[in-house]
Amino acid sequence: xxxxxxxxDEEEERVLAQYRMKRLAEMKAELGAAQFGRVIExxxxxxxxxxxxxxxxxxVVLHLYQRG
Numbered sequence: 411x412x413x414x415x416x417x418x419d420e421e422e423e424r425v426l427a428q429y430r431m432k433r434l435a436e437m438k439a440e441l442g443a444a445q446f447g448r449v450i451e452x453x454x455x456x457x458x459x460x461x462x463x464x465x466x467x468x469x470v471v472l473h474l475y476q477r478g
Contacts, residue, residue, distance in 0.1 A: 452460045461470050 450460075461472070464470050
């Protein structure tokens with residue numbers, strides 16, 4: 411009976427390790443596909459193209475400042 415429990419534990423650990431590796435690969439693929447994290451400086455002339463026409467599902471965060 412102890413031997414059977416040991417085999418079941420080993421099988422469960424193997425399955426969990428496979429699932430973990432698969433999930434990590436999925437998460438890495440999602441990170442690679444993400445298009446976030448880009449910081450660029452634009453002028454007032456570029457505002458319409460970069461912000462208004464960025465796309466329907468794209469969020470834009472602005473940091474407005476004045477030099478000086």
